[in-house]
Amino acid sequence: MKTEIKQILEGVKAGAVSVEEALLKLKTQPYDDLGFAKVDLHRKIRQGAPEVVYGAGKTAEQIQGILGSMLKNGQERVLITRLRPETAEEIEKKYHIAYYKDAGLAVLGGMPEPDGIGTLVVATGGTSDIPVAEEAALTAEFFGNKTARLYDVGVAGLHRLLAEKEEIMNASVIIAVAGMEGALASVVGGLADCPVIAVPTSVGYGASFGGLSALLSMLNSCASGVSVVNIDNGFGAGFLASMINHMEAKK
Amino acid sequence: MKTEIKQILEGVKAGAVSVEEALLKLKTQPYDDLGFAKVDLHRKIRQGAPEVVYGAGKTAEQIQGILGSMLKNGQERVLITRLRPETAEEIEKKYHIAYYKDAGLAVLGGMPEPDGIGTLVVATGGTSDIPVAEEAALTAEFFGNKTARLYDVGVAGLHRLLAEKEEIMNASVIIAVAGMEGALASVVGGLADCPVIAVPTSVGYGASFGGLSALLSMLNSCASGVSVVNIDNGFGAGFLASMINHMEAKK
């Protein structure tokens, strides 16, 4: 990773590079040459690691171009988020992608074998929260996680949620997706003893104010182990859950 | 109730009052003379019915004056809300009041026998919500209701709440008092099949924004039968609960 700097230094040592030249080179090198290997890892620049394309606002042609360039560079699996059906259909003419309509997600190169610590549970308060939940669940699967879906287990019908208590208690990480009053995160957070990622959704009307109600509710959760991502940010929740679920692999 | 108008009319009939005089009198009579008996009932002007004094911002002398006037007019029981300990102490020098420190409430003339439909349950999410809950419970008791207190049964420790499910299911009306994420109202609303009055409290910090989070959460409750009063409005909740719990007496 640090070979470029090393080469410069060896050039200096060998007298092939003057101190002044070296100074200039070091100053103008991109930072990733100076020890930011992990930035690279994180940004998935290395060939073969999964890559994410944010599809919103991109044309089918633009995405095809990106995919083409990626495939040429050896990228094998790509996740495309916030992709509309029409655009997906257009892309499919050229590339084999699996399009998940509910989540507005497409995957090129297929899902990997799960290799995380345990099972990620994705729970929703209602059926209208499912698109955001699917974005989270499929993102997590794309990054190598086994998932379980507990949909429509809102707190107003507690028996439905309690009927799934085994799943909840055995989860490695839970993603709680809810709009309206957003109480699901607190209730789940109280039942479980694993990290709970709360995703407020813009589902609701009136005083839900586009998800603000659920967002505030989740931030004020009195259950321990709950943290919150942006309204409707299924991808962010899925990605973070995967990170946590691969903690042991880190050392 | 309508005797004054009746007297005017009888005066007209008897010729003792001219049509013009009657016209003027009718026009300038307070409206409660024109059939607003129920306003009176509601406002408790009739002797002997319980009366409420809003204590905030009133001096001990002012309240003593009001109490004196009330007692002289035959009023037997009075509720004083938002009363500070120092003021209560001062009033006690002259009148036998029972002061409830937690709730900041005083009662003159004692609590009545409960005569409502059933038991009012007052539940809180945490211990910090108790002052508001006590205001609600004591108000309800003052207006003739049997109450049961379920304190500190917040949704993050669901087993505590579920352990009280008998109480919740047998309640006539439930007052759910909670700050922070305010999820208690939804969970209780889902368990019970009676009206739930949600009272958001200003308990919390940061993104609770002085009770806004709990307020929005409760307004967005997906449980049926839930309605909301102002932040920290324990009195309002207790009064409304009493009204509902005396429905059958109305006919």
Next chain:
Amino acid sequence: MKTEIKQILEGVKAGAVSVEEALLKLKTQPYDDLGFAKVDLHRKIRQGAPEVVYGAGKTAEQIQGILGSMLKNGQERVLITRLRPETAEEIEKKYHIAYYKDAGLAVLGGMPEPDGIGTLVVATGGTSDIPVAEEAALTAEFFGNKTARLYDVGVAGLHRLLAEKEEIMNASVIIAVAGMEGALASVVGGLADCPVIAVPTSVGYGASFGGLSALLSMLNSCASGVSVVNIDNGFGAGFLASMINHMEAKK
């Protein structure tokens, strides 16, 4: 209701079920087997009781499927809320539903005889609030309540409201539906001595901020006996009003 547990216990008693098996079964039983009968009642799982379908975001086919399944299970009356005319028209091809365009509501199986304590009054500030009011009124009728409609009695024309004071004073429960400044709830709350359920509407422009103005106004009502539901939540108000209007039937 508790027969399943009872069967398990009797199996244990008879030696047909081992303690370990029983333990496992009890742990994995849905909670409604453990005494949550009232949840069931509330959720209307029992055959024949009225059921509600939230129509928003569902296709005609989906709703027809739900209706078919309900009818097969003996469900006789169904309320469908937030239903668009086109969808209603499509459903009507297969099922006899009564569609109420103003309210966006459909009823399958007809309205029942009213059996509540008294009459529910549904009042609106203006004519634009009528759709929300109709949702409330029809919901209440569906659940067995007699209703009276007092529309366009906003506080800026007080004589219109006062002309209806008899209705207001004789009401069992009042639903006050208003947008803009939402003052109707306070004025009605002052005239009546029954519970008032305030429904803010998103009617208005500019500083009404989508119903926020009416919502805050209603929450701050200085009239006793007023509580508030979400903006435009006619169904919630109708349901709660029915609950209150059937209080005496509860014992």
Next chain:
Amino acid sequence: MKTEIKQILEGVKAGAVSVEEALLKLKTQPYDDLGFAKVDLHRKIRQGAPEVVYGAGKTAEQIQGILGSMLKNGQERVLITRLRPETAEEIEKKYHIAYYKDAGLAVLGGMPEPDGIGTLVVATGGTSDIPVAEEAALTAEFFGNKTARLYDVGVAGLHRLLAEKEEIMNASVIIAVAGMEGALASVVGGLADCPVIAVPTSVGYGASFGGLSALLSMLNSCASGVSVVNIDNGFGAGFLASMINHMEAKK
């Protein structure tokens, strides 16, 4: 009023002032020399007209200095707003002022004879709104208006307000002062056919959000002829009401 410019011009005509000098003078004259007489009138620079001192944040010494300078310049009557009792007491040692504790106002030189079109009615929803109402009423009186006070006529006790309908209907201008739900402005606006100036107050708690609820409510008033000033701005309302009540004197 325009004598300075005139003098310059006459100097030019007489040859005593060169064109260049005149040009410079005209360019650097304060604008009130160039036809802004009315600004002056408005700002009360002319001797003898009433003057207002904003007392908040000023020391007794500073205010005494201002008063001294004003009296020396022939100013006869001065209004001091937002004045604390301690400061007033200090000022009284040197000047004869009448201090109105409720309103936090002091008047030097006494109140004038009323000379407006009619009577200004100042109404409040509750007793806590009285300080703001007094600021409005006394300001109006200081500027030569007859006032009538209708305090504690909030809409939740409509009969109290209706008992005063004569006053309301005969008012020249009405100042409606209310906190909490702020509905007074709409109800008064519907009864009266004169301009109504609505003053939201910061009275209330919880969802009153420091007067925001009353402010929004008043801005959304469906009654015609209602306009709004800042929260707690009694002075502004009194000043504007006086302006309107002196309309006929303007021509």
Next chain:
Amino acid sequence: MKTEIKQILEGVKAGAVSVEEALLKLKTQPYDDLGFAKVDLHRKIRQGAPEVVYGAGKTAEQIQGILGSMLKNGQERVLITRLRPETAEEIEKKYHIAYYKDAGLAVLGGMPEPDGIGTLVVATGGTSDIPVAEEAALTAEFFGNKTARLYDVGVAGLHRLLAEKEEIMNASVIIAVAGMEGALASVVGGLADCPVIAVPTSVGYGASFGGLSALLSMLNSCASGVSVVNIDNGFGAGFLASMINHMEAKK
């Protein structure tokens, strides 16, 4: 106006009406029979006085029906606000109305001769504020006011505004219409010594938040004599301005 009550009373006097009957009648009379003549005046129930129809959300047929009924009852002049061009076109097929496209206003029966105290000035900050300003100006004209329009005199180009200072200083009432920072009201309020009605508009983008910025700015105006109506409420401003401009006619 009060003849109905008088007749009842005379019936009582004459023995033709019993006291009980009279009591009942008095109780059930609409309030406008009990002295609310001015409500009627205000609401323009009397024949011949101008009437206003709020056109938003009404079909051409509905408006035609209202107009027909009005004309039959002797109503000569009608103002229709918030009327879309298509609807206006449809109405024109049956009635002679003058439609003002900019303002979205139609007038039936023509504009009257102005009979107010002076001239109403309607000023706007920019050209995008003109529709709201026209609604205000035409409303004022409909109610008998002479108007002067000063458009696009925003404070960022102060010379344009100052060039019109004569108009501003001679105005009877000024309506200041502005979006974005809404500073026009303060500057005009400082120049003029007549009442200024500020109308915030929803013109702007970003941090104008739909008119909130202009609204707050206007409410905080440090100029005396300024009050505020709802965002985009040109009609309200025009109506109130007319009220003020007809003050002398009131006595």
Next chain:
Amino acid sequence: MKTEIKQILEGVKAGAVSVEEALLKLKTQPYDDLGFAKVDLHRKIRQGAPEVVYGAGKTAEQIQGILGSMLKNGQERVLITRLRPETAEEIEKKYHIAYYKDAGLAVLGGMPEPDGIGTLVVATGGTSDIPVAEEAALTAEFFGNKTARLYDVGVAGLHRLLAEKEEIMNASVIIAVAGMEGALASVVGGLADCPVIAVPTSVGYGASFGGLSALLSMLNSCASGVSVVNIDNGFGAGFLASMINHMEAKK
């Protein structure tokens, strides 16, 4: 854990307990007897596991009482949060606690050996954020985590943050504590490839609106792996970080 149910079942099997008695007992057992072992684990009811006392609003006597009861039950280590110095001093008279003034935290029984996956990094934008950061760091240490503190590394002085890039890149979990613009979370989130828990603080003035600015900024972070807890919630962040840092121990 499930012994109570087991005993009941065995009683049934042995005939010592009738089916009806068993049914009743099962229905009224606290839920933790029915398989909620993990709730227990989470709530730390088991002897010896660390326990947390929320100190805010509790007197020294109350806390001493709680500690006494805990020690008697074998609890060895206790964390007391939001504890004021005066209260801490009082408690110290009776119990050996270590009080951390900056964080407002006290620990009874000492800190344990760290046993987590890696090092938790706690970073702050400025020096004023340190109290919240210390609450987070000490909480994490109390639950068995090794921590590294990177204080005052705000993004406006990027070189300070970059100088610590080794620490950041090697972290197991990062807690980013910042007020004002809250940009630290995004920058750190971009550098690291571990979960980042963002804690907005109420540090700042003006448009920081009590932490709202930092909160929104952090929720909108475009860096992956970032989630947010409530404003000033150091404890919540420390607890969650510990949970994540002990993931491998879970299986």
Next chain:
Amino acid sequence: MKTEIKQILEGVKAGAVSVEEALLKLKTQPYDDLGFAKVDLHRKIRQGAPEVVYGAGKTAEQIQGILGSMLKNGQERVLITRLRPETAEEIEKKYHIAYYKDAGLAVLGGMPEPDGIGTLVVATGGTSDIPVAEEAALTAEFFGNKTARLYDVGVAGLHRLLAEKEEIMNASVIIAVAGMEGALASVVGGLADCPVIAVPTSVGYGASFGGLSALLSMLNSCASGVSVVNIDNGFGAGFLASMINHMEAKK
């Protein structure tokens, strides 16, 4: 510039104009005749200086009319902002304009040679911010500035931004355009020692609340030298940057 006043004064001197006539003329002259030359300069009324037309809401015909009038008066270069493609296309039929689709800008008469102090750097956090950035950059170029574009250098990928540190450090003025968390302004402000103009954009979703998050974040920047313009206000930023970049030319 001041010739008109001068002529009046000379007329007075010569006796050709009476003092009264002069007085009247001076009072009614537009203010720009009285020394507001700089207003004129600023407003670019002088022939030949560049002019700006705000295109939003204007038809192609209206803009063509403005352009025609400008060209006739000798205006050589015109900038048209917020211009839609269709309108641009229509205008192009009559005038040679260069239309920049991304920025929604058109330029008539071409770009000038840059003559500012140094290079303006326009940086964006993401690719979605580019339209606003282009509006800023092209505006700056239109007013004679050399620009450098650093797009998609958001803080979550710090190495991309740091790779451009030379550009940033050598900039004369920097325009930082970012939505979502808006952290770019702070980071850039910390790296650079020149004025940074922050432009929040409405890019984002959920808790970005239409740019509010970025706006607050930028206002709270702890970096020195940062100021903020309205959300999406690329033109304002470009204009101000040009002003600063031409400071030396001012003396």
Next chain:
Amino acid sequence: MKTEIKQILEGVKAGAVSVEEALLKLKTQPYDDLGFAKVDLHRKIRQGAPEVVYGAGKTAEQIQGILGSMLKNGQERVLITRLRPETAEEIEKKYHIAYYKDAGLAVLGGMPEPDGIGTLVVATGGTSDIPVAEEAALTAEFFGNKTARLYDVGVAGLHRLLAEKEEIMNASVIIAVAGMEGALASVVGGLADCPVIAVPTSVGYGASFGGLSALLSMLNSCASGVSVVNIDNGFGAGFLASMINHMEAKK
């Protein structure tokens, strides 16, 4: 500046430092060694350049310590902001500082000779805005700028502002400080053709919402060349103004 890296490289060249050692050193060097000279310049680490100490929350002892260290390192002039009188008094016992009470600022080492492009004008809307304005003006003077103060020139008294138009038009940069409606920035921005830095203040009450009204107003300014800093941020405005006023010195 880059001597450390140079020494390392020369060590490598000379064979005194191995490539591996050099690599390690380069990686762990603070970034300011790698070409961030300008960061240093900006942060004023170089001896002799003025330094700023943020006084809020620091004790007299802490500040004395910082000053001592600075003086020892050759720092000659120091600015201390947000310093309370008591703390200043304490510091004065040890160091010669000039304390400016209004602004809450202290300067050690005296003010320098102004060396900027022109004069900075600091204007305020009212007298209550002066503390923030003084913070701005003194900061600017500390960094070598000539300033002119135009206080209490709010837009409601336009003639006061216009009387100063010469100052405004000749300014190099203007800092417009205003609370309440914040209109000063727009009016000044329209008069001047130099950069205007708007500083909203928290001066006001009611709907000023702690400066929010002025902030929004200033962000929406329709005058070109206006940008905004945080509420009450006098220091930020003074620093930025100085930066702009020293533009020519930069090349």
